[in-house]
Amino acid sequence: MNNKLVINYIPGPTVLHKLTGFTKVLLFLVMTVAIIATYDIRILIPLLIINIIEIISMKPNYKPICTMFLITFVTVTLLGNVMLFIVSPDAGLNNVGANNVIWTSANGKFYLSKEFLWYMLAVFIKRTTSFASVMAFALATTPSEFASGLNKCGLPYKICTIVSLAYRTIPDIANDFINIRNSMMMRGVELSKKASVGKRLKNTVLILVPLIFTSFGKVSSIANAMDLRGYGKNKKRTWYAEHEQTKWDPVIRTLTVMLAVAAVYYIIRYRIIDPWPVNIWCPWLSRDEIVQTEKELFILNWFKKQ
Amino acid sequence: MREPIISFRDFSFRYKTQKNPTLHDIDLDIYPGEKILILGASGSGKSTLCNCINGLIPFSYEGEITGSCTVNGIDTVKSSIFELSNSVGTVLQDSDAQFVGLSVGEDIAFAMENDMLPRSEMVPRIEKNSSMVGMQDFIDHVPFNLSGGQKQKVAIAGVFGNNVEILIFDEPLAALDPQMGMTAVELIDDISKESGKTVIIIEHRLEDVLHRHVDRVILMSEGRIAADMSPDDLLKSSLLSECGIREPLYLTAMKYAGCSLDDNRNLCDLEALEFSDENREKLRAFFTEERQSVRENTEDPVVSFRDVSFSYDPGSKVLRNITFDIRKGERIAIIGKNGAGKSTAAKLLCGTIRPDSGTITLAGTDTSSLSIKEIGEKVGYVMQDPNTMIVKDIIKDEVGMALGFRGIDDEEAERRVTNALETCGLYRMRNWPVDSISYGQKKRVTVASMMALEPEVFILDEPTAGQDFHSYTEMMNFVNTLNRDYGKTILFITHDMHLAIENTDRAIVFADGDLIASDKVFSVLSDPDIISRASLKQTSLYTLAVKLGLEPEATIRHFIEYERTVKGA
Numbered sequence: 030m031n032n033k034l035v036i037n038y039i040p041g042p043t044v045l046h047k048l049t050g051f052t053k054v055l056l057f058l059v060m061t062v063a064i065i066a067t068y069d070i071r072i073l074i075p076l077l078i079i080n081i082i083e084i085i086s087m088k089p090n091y092k093p094i095c096t097m098f099l100i101t102f103v104t105v106t107l108l109g110n111v112m113l114f115i116v117s118p119d120a121g122l123n124n125v126g127a128n129n130v131i132w133t134s135a136n137g138k139f140y141l142s143k144e145f146l147w148y149m150l151a152v153f154i155k156r157t158t159s160f161a162s163v164m165a166f167a168l169a170t171t172p173s174e175f176a177s178g179l180n181k182c183g184l185p186y187k188i189c190t191i192v193s194l195a196y197r198t199i200p201d202i203a204n205d206f207i208n209i210r211n212s213m214m215m216r217g218v219e220l221s222k223k224a225s226v227g228k229r230l231k232n233t234v235l236i237l238v239p240l241i242f243t244s245f246g247k248v249s250s251i252a253n254a255m256d257l258r259g260y261g262k263n264k265k266r267t268w269y270a271e272h273e274q275t276k277w278d279p280v281i282r283t284l285t286v287m288l289a290v291a292a293v294y295y296i297i298r299y300r301i302i303d304p305w306p307v308n309i310w311c312p313w314l315s316r317d318e319i320v321q322t323e324k325e326l327f328i329l330n331w332f333k334k335q
Numbered sequence: 336m337r338e339p340i341i342s343f344r345d346f347s348f349r350y351k352t353q354k355n356p357t358l359h360d361i362d363l364d365i366y367p368g369e370k371i372l373i374l375g376a377s378g379s380g381k382s383t384l385c386n387c388i389n390g391l392i393p394f395s396y397e398g399e400i401t402g403s404c405t406v407n408g409i410d411t412v413k414s415s416i417f418e419l420s421n422s423v424g425t426v427l428q429d430s431d432a433q434f435v436g437l438s439v440g441e442d443i444a445f446a447m448e449n450d451m452l453p454r455s456e457m458v459p460r461i462e463k464n465s466s467m468v469g470m471q472d473f474i475d476h477v478p479f480n481l482s483g484g485q486k487q488k489v490a491i492a493g494v495f496g497n498n499v500e501i502l503i504f505d506e507p508l509a510a511l512d513p514q515m516g517m518t519a520v521e522l523i524d525d526i527s528k529e530s531g532k533t534v535i536i537i538e539h540r541l542e543d544v545l546h547r548h549v550d551r552v553i554l555m556s557e558g559r560i561a562a563d564m565s566p567d568d569l570l571k572s573s574l575l576s577e578c579g580i581r582e583p584l585y586l587t588a589m590k591y592a593g594c595s596l597d598d599n600r601n602l603c604d605l606e607a608l609e610f611s612d613e614n615r616e617k618l619r620a621f622f623t624e625e626r627q628s629v630r631e632n633t634e635d636p637v638v639s640f641r642d643v644s645f646s647y648d649p650g651s652k653v654l655r656n657i658t659f660d661i662r663k664g665e666r667i668a669i670i671g672k673n674g675a676g677k678s679t680a681a682k683l684l685c686g687t688i689r690p691d692s693g694t695i696t697l698a699g700t701d702t703s704s705l706s707i708k709e710i711g712e713k714v715g716y717v718m719q720d721p722n723t724m725i726v727k728d729i730i731k732d733e734v735g736m737a738l739g740f741r742g743i744d745d746e747e748a749e750r751r752v753t754n755a756l757e758t759c760g761l762y763r764m765r766n767w768p769v770d771s772i773s774y775g776q777k778k779r780v781t782v783a784s785m786m787a788l789e790p791e792v793f794i795l796d797e798p799t800a801g802q803d804f805h806s807y808t809e810m811m812n813f814v815n816t817l818n819r820d821y822g823k824t825i826l827f828i829t830h831d832m833h834l835a836i837e838n839t840d841r842a843i844v845f846a847d848g849d850l851i852a853s854d855k856v857f858s859v860l861s862d863p864d865i866i867s868r869a870s871l872k873q874t875s876l877y878t879l880a881v882k883l884g885l886e887p888e889a890t891i892r893h894f895i896e897y898e899r900t901v902k903g904a
Contacts, residue, residue: 038437038477173437197437200479209723211687215711216784217740239723246722247432253391254433257425258493259449262417267451269436269444269461 036196037171043087044277045165050174050270051181052278056285057166058182063292064159066300068124068309073154080161089168102160110149114139119322121145126307126319144311151309172196177268186266194251198244205243209236339364340500340533341388345402348383348392357383359558361402367500370527370534372544372566375555376579376803377774381537384555385503387411388535390419407500420446424494428506430486431478439465439481440474442489446497464492468522482673484515488522501533502526508540509801512672512830514870520546539803541575542583542875545603554578566603571596579805581833585875588894589614591901592621605878615883622885622893632840636660636696637791637824638684643693645679653679656693657850659843663791666818666825668835668856671845672870677828680845681794686710698791711737715785719797721777724784730772731756731765734784741788748787755786758821759813775806779813786817792824793817799831811838832860832874836895844869857891 040046045053064076084094113120121144122128132141170178176193180186214220218232255261299305306319343363349356358380365371375381386392387404394416404411407422427433436442443461452460465471468488478486487507494502504523508516524547527534538544545566552569554562556578562569569575575582585605589596594614601607610618638661645654654676661667669677682688683695686707695702697713718724727733734755738748756762759779764772769780778798785793798814799807815838817823827839835842835856842859844852846868852859859865860874880890 038479039475171437173441193437194435197435197478201431205723208718211682211685211707212716212718212724213726214687214707215685215714215716216737216788217708217711219708219740235726238726243720243722247429250427250429250432251435253395254427255435255445256395256416257389257391257420257427258435258446259417259420259497260445262420262449263451265451266448267453267457269441269448269454269457272454 036199037168038196040171040174041087041169044275045083045087045169047275047277048169048281049272049274049278050170050176050178050268052178052274052281052285053166053170053174054178054182056281057162057170059285059289059292060162061159063288063295064155064162066292066296068151068155070151070154071310072295073151073158077154077158077161080158080165083165084161084168087165087168094164098160102156106153106156113149114141114145118142118145121148122320123322124148124308125311125314126309126321127311127314128320143313147311148309171270173268173270177271180266180268181271187261190260198247201247202240202244206236206240209239337366340367340407341365342405343387343402344404346387346404347401348387349399351397351399353398356399357558358387361560363553363560363563365533365535367533368531370524370548370550371536372541372549372552373535373537373555374539374541374552374578374580376539376805379555379578380558381555382505383558385425385505385535385537388419388501389423389425389503390414390416420499421497422499423501423503424497424499425503425505426487426490426494426507428509430483430490430510433490434478434486437477438474439470439476439478439489442478443492445493450497461492464495465489467495467526468492482515483510484512484519487511487519491522491526499532501535504534504536504538506537506539508538508543512870513832513872514672514867516540516543517546517872520544524548539580541580545583548604554580567601570602579803581804581807583875584833584836584894585879588621588876588879589618591894591897592617594618605875605882608882618879618883619885621897622880622883622890624893632662632665634663634665637663637698639696640680640683641694641696643680643683643690643695645683645688645690652848654683654690655848658693659850659853661792661824661826663824664818664822665841666815666839667827668839668842669826669828669845670830670835670842670859670869670871675845675869676848677845678796681716681796681826681828684710684792684794685714685716708741711790712741712788713790714792714794715782715788715790716794717778717781717785717796717798719800721774721781724781725769725777728768728770729765730761730767730769730780733769733780734761734765734787737784737788751787751789755783758786758817759783773806775802775810778802778810782813782817790823792826794826794828796828797830798827799829799834807834814838832871836860836874836876836891837898846870855892857888857895861888861891 060076060080064073067073118140119128121142125144125148127144129143130140131143134140172193176189179192180189210220213236218235220229220232224232306316306321341364343361346358346361347356348358361384373381373384383392386396388406388411390411392398393400393412400412406419409418409422411419434442436445440461443464444457447457447460461474462471465474468491470485470488470492473481473485481489507519507523511519520543523534523536526532536544536549549566552562552564552566553560554569554574561578562572562574570582570586594617596602598611599614600609640657640659643654643657644652646652657680669680671677679688683690684697686702686705689703697705697710702710725733727736731752735748735752738751753762756765759782761776761779761783769777772780782793795814798810802810811834814825818825827834829835839856842852842854842856843850844859844865851868852862852865860871861877865871866873874891876891876894877887880887
């Protein structure tokens with residue numbers, strides 16, 4: 030079961046795996062805030078390296094991670110950039126602050142600037158860093174640790190239990206889905222590539238009907254099982270999954286707090302008190318060279334030019 | 336006289352959504368330390384009765400209560416499900432759904448977590464409770480890799496978490512193979528003896544529960560208590576058949592042999608049963624009498640597996656070099672514990688998975704050249720839970736659905752649907768909504784929707800799971816009609832040895848990916864090696880034969896042959 034969906038159900042053997050759920054959730058939350066706060070690759074790259082070290086230290090099965098990274102991530106990013114290039118070649122100007130054109134199309138409608146490429150690079154690094162941080166967290170944390178960690182961070186425990194219950198039922202529902210699909214295919218419901226996309230979509234809906242009804246039946250059994258064992262009796266609950274701290278927990282927690290302080294300082298100092306005039310810092314543009322454009326939706330810009 | 340721990344007085348209950356009460360005038364006392372079996376057919380109110388004890392009624396299922404129910408000194412109506420959960424532990428029927436944790440340890444801890452016990456106190460208790468059910472080596476295991484029996488053990492350890500006085504087991508045998516079921520009955524008995532807690536078992540499989548002693552049986556019928564007596568007295572009475580409960584096989588055999596039941600001691604425990612001399616003679620005579628043997632089937636094979644191997648992941652074979660034939664018109668029981676390969680074999684036959692090597696032939700055609708859809712016209716696969724198959728709202732549409740997908744013209748489709756509905760006894764209900772019919776009828780609808788495709792072979796996955804003796808008999812009569820009158824080949828994937836004995840000609844037995852037997856049911860069930868490898872259990876006929884000093888195989892064969900002549904099958 031482990032690693033099939035990059036979800037760990039069994040805690041692994043490495044230092045990061047063995048940390049308490051609270052430490053892992055805390056680190057993940059602070060990391061997320063830090064990544065959201067900036068487009069500055071001078072900050073993003075160290076964060077990316079930290080996350081990659083985390084991933085490597087856990088000795089994971091790289092295959093599903095790479096597949097996920099390549100298929101869902103790189104393609105989406107590439108596609109997004111091509112689209113952006115078509116609708117808004119000014120993204121470089123708007124976000125980086127200049128337009129040093131290096132190529133123009135024959136009819137003059139499309140042009141590529143150095144700043145546009147820089148913008149794409151920064152966005153790519155930012156997204157990769159968040160991907161790596163999510164991956165590191167998913168690899169290190171079992172769903173139960175996630176739930177107990179969230180609870181310890183102050184989220185009501187009923188919401189946290191939903192998280193762990195969802196993970197509990199995903200494999201079962203996947204199994205039901207496969208069985209129902211097989212029986213439907215035997216009855217002649219065409220789900221292979223022979224049928225058109227529209228027809229396949231319609232036929233998939235047909236599978237969902239029994240799937241939803243059987244899942245509803247399970248929900249009521251689970252609810253009864255939980256009631257009978259006193260779920261919701263008290264305002265709080267304890268967690269078996271939140272085990273004793275290892276010797277590394279205080280270390281990682283201290284580092285996390287330091288990262289948090291640094292992130293807060295950065296946000297206050299460089300995003301609120303003295304913000305950079307545009308979104309993205311760029312090595313070849315000094316502060317005086319930056320052109321600030323009017324903040325307008327790029328779609329409108331495009332229409333104006335027509 | 337001791338004080339009862341559970342006491343019902345003039346108790347009646349009506350579900351909010353129903354017109355008539357489900358329980359009527361219940362008067363019942365259960366004393367501390369007793370081991371009680373609550374017996375009854377589906378819809379007799381036995382589960383409802385237990386839900387009144389554990390507090391699901393009235394806290395989760397609303398309804399109208401009259402009279403009183405006191406549990407451990409608490410009036411349930413004035414209490415809460417949480418207060419009751421301190422006294423009553425319930426192990427639900429669905430061992431999968433009640434597994435809420437993501438590991439064994441976590442699931443056992445669930446009740447303690449809700450009680451806000453610090454983790455340092457949880458860990459030793461989890462160790463203690465898990466070793467009580469023999470799961471101490473599995474604490475870090477995830478639910479997805481556990482068998483039904485193991486999940487049930489975890490559930491038992493889990494309800495022990497809050498040190499309850501009363502333990503309720505709701506149909507503990509429903510999802511288990513025969514050997515696991517026997518282990519469960521033994522485990523429950525050990526717990527009741529060691530802990531001295533009050534134990535209530537809800538079941539309709541009387542023979543399996545009586546494998547170990549119970550103090551009293553409460554027989555429910557149509558919402559009332561039909562009997563409250565010792566198991567011996569109950570077996571002697573005629574109440575079992577009146578209330579739709581299957582009697583133990585050895586008892587059937589004794590009745591066939593013309594034995595009188597009154598003058599035997601320990602009737603409920605075959606091991607300790609003392610036959611009167613007269614009965615002993617009658618049984619010996621019955622089992623040695625010559626009888627016409629079952630006719631051999633000499634038709635052509637309709638299904639053949641030749642050296643079929645299959646694995647989901649490279650390196651771990653699920654099936655190894657399987658070879659067998661099934662002749663047209665045969666009724667086959669496919670037996671083996673969960674994960675032994677029987678469902679995989681069925682899936683291979685259906686074409687939803689394809690063999691790594693070897694060939695599967697279906698009515699003379701190699702299935703590798705057929706699509707799933709084409710195989711679906713020759714093989715009808717009926718899943719265990721009809722709710723996972725039914726898509727349409729109206730019975731007639733559901734039955735005709737597969738024909739629509741195959742572009743069969745309306746006139747022909749109409750004829751086939753009518754025919755299928757008539758065969759399955761559903762024609763009268765053809766325009767009814769599917770929601771309005773019972774579970775057993777839904778099961779028929781799924782068979783009918785397969786029938787409409789006019790397949791040669793039917794595969795029925797646990798056709799009798801979750802059904803009591805009445806609907807079991809109805810279902811099997813119906814399937815036997817398909818076999819006898821329409822010449823259909825029937826494959827049962829089943830754990831139910833009663834079904835195999837009474838309704839099949841041959842058993843194909845899987846164990847750990849190998850086919851270990853393909854033989855007459857009586858031969859399989861009298862081979863101790865096969866029995867232990869396939870996680871079966873010896874039927875009471877076997878024990879009876881040994882007790883009488885007879886040869887088990889011949890005894891079981893005699894019983895089957897006699898039964899077939901009586902039933903005319």
